[in-house]
Amino acid sequence: MAVETLSQQSTSLTNDEILRYSRHPIMPEVGIEGQIKLKNAKVLMVGAGGLGAPLGLYLAAAGVGRIGVVDFDVVDFTNLQRQVIHGTKDVGRKKLDSAAESMLDINPLIQIDRFDVALNSENAMEIFKDYDMVVDGTDNFPTRYLINDACVLSKIPNVYGSIFRFEGQATVFAYPGGPCYRCLYPEPPPPGLVPSCAEGGVLGILPGLIGLVQATEAVKLILETGESLVGRLMLYDALAMRFRELKLRRNPECPMCGDHPTITHLIDYQQFCGVPQEAPAAPAQAAVLEGEIDPTTLKQMIDRGDKFVLIDVREPHEYKICNIPFAKLIPLGDLPKRVSELNPADQIVAHCKSGARSAKAVDFLKQAGFKTVLNMKGGILAWSDKVDPTVAKY
């Protein structure tokens, strides 16, 4: 938890600071006064992942005097394609420690407050109270609505960025008089309708760019200079290399920041976002359910020479990454129009990456009149873990 130091406002810079930050004060838009504002600034960064990586590195380098970091995750190999605040040596470490170490290596003159917690409705207001603004580097809807609401209630701005595949969005919410996240999107999409980065993928460079737009906005807010993104939603398309901006208005009827707010305290954001209360990881540990088959059991069927048809319902580009050689590739989306390629009398086993899409395929085939359809539990990831480690995991 945060340590209360640096509580008094600095009115000057040390000679070390003047030397380190010298490219800042020589610009009249910043000046010595601006650098002192940065030194006195207190920014809370939620998430030390793709967006948090450039945010943390550059805000530290710029001399933001106190940076809080909230993260409870651990670095894994799939993070390294974009989360440049962590290195290969950090795999398995807490992101919080790895990020703080990188930031303090760049700039030991600043203070990092570490919050090794998942931000929630119980702790958010307490954590937010010591900061001037929040930079949102999270990856899920419940936490984004939580950050928004806690920022509105704490009366501090929320520097927002979000990414998907090749596309990013950035703006500043909850600035006094400006719109909030709920003005833009009153409600989140139901779970499952929008693919996650793990399913949908993300260009590794993209969070770098969007995170730096957020860092730029944070520094401008601290310096009280320039034209901020308040009231503008910036959209970025990396494939087209096109920036656009849309007008963003405060909704006078917004339940959070409108003229007559009806939400006056933090709510249950998992419930608001329709997320099941059970931890999503639980099924991986659970027993094999009816209609499921474990990869090792499937391997025994293969070894015995049992007759069945294995279908892979992933996309062709995923099939190229790794596959089970005799599996027939029929992407889930193509299954309705290609169902005639399968015989309802055959035993069918479906698999995908981790089991969610193949479960949908199994449901579809059962409704289409197939008698024996099984879902390979845990997908090709589990096949790699339990049967054939030469199959690459992704």
Added chain:
Amino acid sequence: MAKILIPTPLRQFVEKKDSVELPGATVGELLAALTSQYSDLRKHLYSDEGKLRSFVNVYVNDEDIRYLSKDATPVTDSDTVSIVPSIAGGRHGS
């Protein structure tokens, strides 16, 4: 023919196109033409009651149609209509 910009998450429902040109005098007509041509898109834009979903915004040029005339907002051939859904950016999801 006004141009409709399709965001990345929805391109899978429109033959992977990033924009579609369709006839229509209002936003409502354009989106009706779009969803009748690409029926899989419909549930991503509209609720079962036929209301535009609250995590999808539609803009004519840079203005949100909620602050214009909503579905009745007029469009001309030189206008660009953008569909901008909510994205969270990360691991969360199924």
